[in-house]
Amino acid sequence: MAALRQLRTGLDFLYRASGVLGAIFLIAILLLIVVQMLARWTGEVFPGAPDYAGYCMAAASFFAFANALHRGAHIRVSIVLNAVSKPVRRILEIWCFGIGAATAWYLSYYAYRFVYWSWKFNEVSQGQDASPLWIPQSSMVIGSVVLAIALTDHLIHVIVSGDHRIESDLVEQSHGE
Amino acid sequence: EKWDMPLAYSATNFHSATAAEFAKCITTGTGGAIEVVTHPSGSLFKGADIKRAIQTGQAPIGERLLSGHQNENAVFGVDSVPFLATSFDDASKLWKAAKPTMEKILDEQNLVLLYSVPWPPQGLYFKQEVNSVDDMEGIKFRSYNNATARLAELTGMLPVQIEAAEISQAFATGVADSMISSGATGYDRKVWESLTHFYEVDAWLPRNYIMINKDVWGGLDEASQNVIKGCAELAEYAGTWRAVEYTQFTLNGLRAGGMTVGPAGDQLKGQLQEVGEVMATEWLENAGDDGKAILDAYKAME
Amino acid sequence: MENISVIFLFLFILFLLLGTGVWVGLALMGVAWVGMELFTSRPVGDVMVTTIWSASSSWTLTALPLFIWMGEILYRTRLSEDMFRGLAPWMARLPGGLVHTNIVGCTVFAAVSGSSAATLTTVGKMSIPELRKRKYPETMVIGTLTGAATLGLMIPPSLTLIVYGVTINESITKLFFAGILPGLVLALMFMTYVAIYSKVSSKWQPNEEPRLSFAQKVKNSRFLLPVIALIVVVIGSMYLGYATATEAAAFGVIGGLVLAASQGSLNWQTFSASLMGATRTSAMIALILAGAAFLSLSMGFTGLPRGLANLIAELELSRFELLMVLLVFYIILGCFLDGISSVVLTMAVVEPMIVQAGIDLIWFGIFIVVVVEMAQITPPIGFNLFVMQGMTNHEMNFIAKSAIPMFLIMVLMVFVLIVFPDLATYLPENLRPGPGG
Numbered sequence: 001m002a003a004l005r006q007l008r009t010g011l012d013f014l015y016r017a018s019g020v021l022g023a024i025f026l027i028a029i030l031l032l033i034v035v036q037m038l039a040r041w042t043g044e045v046f047p048g049a050p051d052y053a054g055y056c057m058a059a060a061s062f063f064a065f066a067n068a069l070h071r072g073a074h075i076r077v078s079i080v081l082n083a084v085s086k087p088v089r090r091i092l093e094i095w096c097f098g099i100g101a102a103t104a105w106y107l108s109y110y111a112y113r114f115v116y117w118s119w120k121f122n123e124v125s126q127g128q129d130a131s132p133l134w135i136p137q138s139s140m141v142i143g144s145v146v147l148a149i150a151l152t153d154h155l156i157h158v159i160v161s162g163d164h165r166i167e168s169d170l171v172e173q174s175h176g177e
Numbered sequence: 178e179k180w181d182m183p184l185a186y187s188a189t190n191f192h193s194a195t196a197a198e199f200a201k202c203i204t205t206g207t208g209g210a211i212e213v214v215t216h217p218s219g220s221l222f223k224g225a226d227i228k229r230a231i232q233t234g235q236a237p238i239g240e241r242l243l244s245g246h247q248n249e250n251a252v253f254g255v256d257s258v259p260f261l262a263t264s265f266d267d268a269s270k271l272w273k274a275a276k277p278t279m280e281k282i283l284d285e286q287n288l289v290l291l292y293s294v295p296w297p298p299q300g301l302y303f304k305q306e307v308n309s310v311d312d313m314e315g316i317k318f319r320s321y322n323n324a325t326a327r328l329a330e331l332t333g334m335l336p337v338q339i340e341a342a343e344i345s346q347a348f349a350t351g352v353a354d355s356m357i358s359s360g361a362t363g364y365d366r367k368v369w370e371s372l373t374h375f376y377e378v379d380a381w382l383p384r385n386y387i388m389i390n391k392d393v394w395g396g397l398d399e400a401s402q403n404v405i406k407g408c409a410e411l412a413e414y415a416g417t418w419r420a421v422e423y424t425q426f427t428l429n430g431l432r433a434g435g436m437t438v439g440p441a442g443d444q445l446k447g448q449l450q451e452v453g454e455v456m457a458t459e460w461l462e463n464a465g466d467d468g469k470a471i472l473d474a475y476k477a478m479e
Numbered sequence: 480m481e482n483i484s485v486i487f488l489f490l491f492i493l494f495l496l497l498g499t500g501v502w503v504g505l506a507l508m509g510v511a512w513v514g515m516e517l518f519t520s521r522p523v524g525d526v527m528v529t530t531i532w533s534a535s536s537s538w539t540l541t542a543l544p545l546f547i548w549m550g551e552i553l554y555r556t557r558l559s560e561d562m563f564r565g566l567a568p569w570m571a572r573l574p575g576g577l578v579h580t581n582i583v584g585c586t587v588f589a590a591v592s593g594s595s596a597a598t599l600t601t602v603g604k605m606s607i608p609e610l611r612k613r614k615y616p617e618t619m620v621i622g623t624l625t626g627a628a629t630l631g632l633m634i635p636p637s638l639t640l641i642v643y644g645v646t647i648n649e650s651i652t653k654l655f656f657a658g659i660l661p662g663l664v665l666a667l668m669f670m671t672y673v674a675i676y677s678k679v680s681s682k683w684q685p686n687e688e689p690r691l692s693f694a695q696k697v698k699n700s701r702f703l704l705p706v707i708a709l710i711v712v713v714i715g716s717m718y719l720g721y722a723t724a725t726e727a728a729a730f731g732v733i734g735g736l737v738l739a740a741s742q743g744s745l746n747w748q749t750f751s752a753s754l755m756g757a758t759r760t761s762a763m764i765a766l767i768l769a770g771a772a773f774l775s776l777s778m779g780f781t782g783l784p785r786g787l788a789n790l791i792a793e794l795e796l797s798r799f800e801l802l803m804v805l806l807v808f809y810i811i812l813g814c815f816l817d818g819i820s821s822v823v824l825t826m827a828v829v830e831p832m833i834v835q836a837g838i839d840l841i842w843f844g845i846f847i848v849v850v851v852e853m854a855q856i857t858p859p860i861g862f863n864l865f866v867m868q869g870m871t872n873h874e875m876n877f878i879a880k881s882a883i884p885m886f887l888i889m890v891l892m893v894f895v896l897i898v899f900p901d902l903a904t905y906l907p908e909n910l911r912p913g914p915g916g
């Protein structure tokens with residue numbers, strides 16, 4: 001039991017930590033944009049700033065996927081889910097988390113292959129940053145894996161205890177609209 | 178069999194039009210055995226993704242800007258060395274000189290080169306009259322890769338990186354005041370709303386190239402390969418002809434838009450040539466033996 | 480006819496996944512995967528990742544999290560109280576009275592927030608209790624607020640327009656400026672409705688407002704100054720060419736932080752809450768965009784969008800007829816789907832059609848925004864209805880019914896846009912040249 005509890009704490013920490021990492025990349029976007037503007041006004045040059053901002057955008061998104069899931073920020077259509085009886089809902093939730101987890105693991109696997117080949121072929125950015133692409137692309141692998149773990153975690157939870165552990169937060173969801 | 182062919186530029190662009198005819202030629206020539214469907218405007222894969230997509234078999238065939246890959250290997254930037262080949266004839270010679278090396282490099286990357294068509298020559302756009310490099314001091318210059326950024330640096334301008342979609346906006350709002358591009362780009366983006374001068378310095382003629390996945394190519398019978406080769410030759414000829422025609426058309430368009438269009442003055446031309454020599458030397462350092470082989474072959478043709 | 484079966488297959492799997500509650504972004508990936516597996520011999524996994532990486536690491540997209548963050552910061556400040564106090568004295572004498580604070584408040588907040596729901600909560604927090612105290616008819620209080628909050632999507636900054644711009648590769652700055660005039664016209668139409676209603680309805684018996692002198696009104700308006708300053712900085716910097724949309728968003732974030740600090744509402748708790756909220760919301764949209772990018776690629780491989788565009792061309796629909804078809808289509812879609820999903824989901828197919836019909840893509844962005852605004856207030860899925868339900872505990876039916884007039888005004892707005900297309904296209908075509916020239 002203690003081991004399970006530890007696993008639980010560990011996983012929850014993982015989702016939170018990767019969300020915080022995503023937030024740090026959001027701050028990085030802000031800083032990059034500001035520095036680029038300052039550079040332009042003062043006649044300096046900051047080559048590749050838009051490319052770096054793009055990488056930070058991807059990192060901010062991928063790292064935060066699991067955290068967003070855990071906090072109920074990802075949009076889903078829940079009319080049917082809310083309308084059916086509890087046992088049916090459980091089956092539906094298993095289906096949803098099953099499909100979600102399968103998709104996320106599939107994405108993780110191919111993202112890993114993608115980055116592996118970028119590294120192997122020594123693929124470099126075509127922009128002015130000319131950075132080796134496997135470095136920024138790693139955020140996609142890590143983020144997808146954490147999302148896949150989170151979806152699997154919830155899937156197991158639905159199967160075992162009948163409900164997932166997502167804190168549904170309408171305010172969070174609605175702010176995208 | 179259906180081949181999806183990703184193209185980065187819009188359907189009305191002459192490169193895309195050439196590719197569409199090339200596609201039709203293959204479909205007809207193989208009696209419909211291979212149906213090539215073009216996907217312009219980056220609607221299938223974005224420009225930067227097309228080469229890798231074909232290398233890895235995500236698409237069998239496609240088109241990409243050659244110099245887009247010069248970060249990966251400087252040789253891909255041979256068409257964009259400023260003031261090395263400054264006319265359609267020279268650009269064709271340079272391409273002939275580069276072709277064997279290019280085919281070899283692409284072959285190592287699981288690609289087969291089919292044909293290549295140049296863009297109209299690159300000229301300088303400004304918001305003011307410019308007669309010498311001194312006049313360019315401090316002007317905000319739109320750069321889109323390391324070579325154009327270096328060009329800005331060598332002429333004392335400030336490179337600002339601006340995505341293609343934001344070009345008109347950047348000029349309208351003064352984020353940039355100058356760029357190097359073909360008359361076609363300026364015409365498409367209606368830059369006369371904010372820019373005033375176009376100098377036909379014919380700095381270089383960038384090229385697009387069409388490539389096919391080597392495994393796909395190897396899997397074809399000889400007859401189909403010959404059909405495709407024939408279509409490619411035809412397309413290269415037709416595309417180059419279109420580029421020449423289009424150059425004149427867009428320059429007239431810029432004039433009609435109210436821009437001052439003409440060749441650069443002798444002083445400016447001379448200074449730019451010097452810049453070009455510096456950049457050619459730098460390019461050779463990066464491009465190594467392959468680069469030297471191409472330049473030697475090119476010089477031997479003159 | 481092959482097209483028809485492909486369409487039905489896509490639609491069936493899509494509705495199956497979406498309807499059973501699979502997260503939108505993942506559902507789109509699932510549909511795209513099935514489509515590719517069935518219709519091409521290409522390596523699906525590799526294609527998927529290529530597309531998703533390219534869509535997720537786009538520079539243009541960076542305006543999105545920054546504008547969300549700006550809105551999140553302001554949402555946590557004292558802005559709503561200040562806005563009501565500043566606006567109320569000016570609205571009190573208009574026919575329709577303080578109900579106008581709902582609309583004008585939404586218009587003002589819309590100019591600093593890209594979200595309709597955040598606009599609704601910020602303005603509603605203060606105006607609902609105050610309006611109830613003064614005995615304004617509840618349907619008017621609720622209806623106007625639910626409807627006017629959707630201006631958050633049209634008046635820049637706008638998350639919908641960023642997503643649209645990224646999807647069709649158009650300038651976000653241009654789209655933003657396209658939204659300004661239609662947004663203001665729509666606000667005026669809402670206000671006109673309120674004024675007429677107040678004159679003809681027998682239920683309209685609010686308490687009299689005390690008269691304030693002009694000097695007092697001006698004095699109260701000082702509360703509005705910080706937010707107006709922020710609007711001027713964000714929109715002005717874009718208009719005068721000092722900043723791109725992304726850079727203006729960075730101004731907005733910094734300005735929002737300064738504003739919050741000057742009010743004393745900036746502390747570690749609000750800072751981290753706004754940051755984490757923005758991170759999650761932007762991740763949510765990014766997942767949908769990633770899924771949509773893959774779906775649009777998958778449909779490209781099947782040739783469906785082109786087929787449909789050709790079909791439309793053969794039908795020889797006039798522009799007006801095409802727009803009417805799309806209007807009805809989007810209204811129905813909007814009943815079930817959130818705005819961002821319906822935009823990204825349909826653009827792969829719709830873009831070739833409207834290009835074919837010669838419709839301006841910037842103008843169409845505003846058309847899309849109006850229909851997405853309607854989607855916010857139509858049941859059963861309408862985020863403004865949900866948020867309003869959470870705020871007031873009214874039945875969803877009641878809220879939806881009170882918003883019907885607003886819905887009809889938005890339909891009218893579509894026709895206004897068709898008759899006066901310049902409303903959307905004039906500003907983006909006439910952006911002022913910057914100080915550089």
Ligand code: NA
Binds near residue numbers: 591
């Ligand atoms: Na807004």
Ligand code: NA
Binds near residue numbers: 855
């Ligand atoms: Na709706």
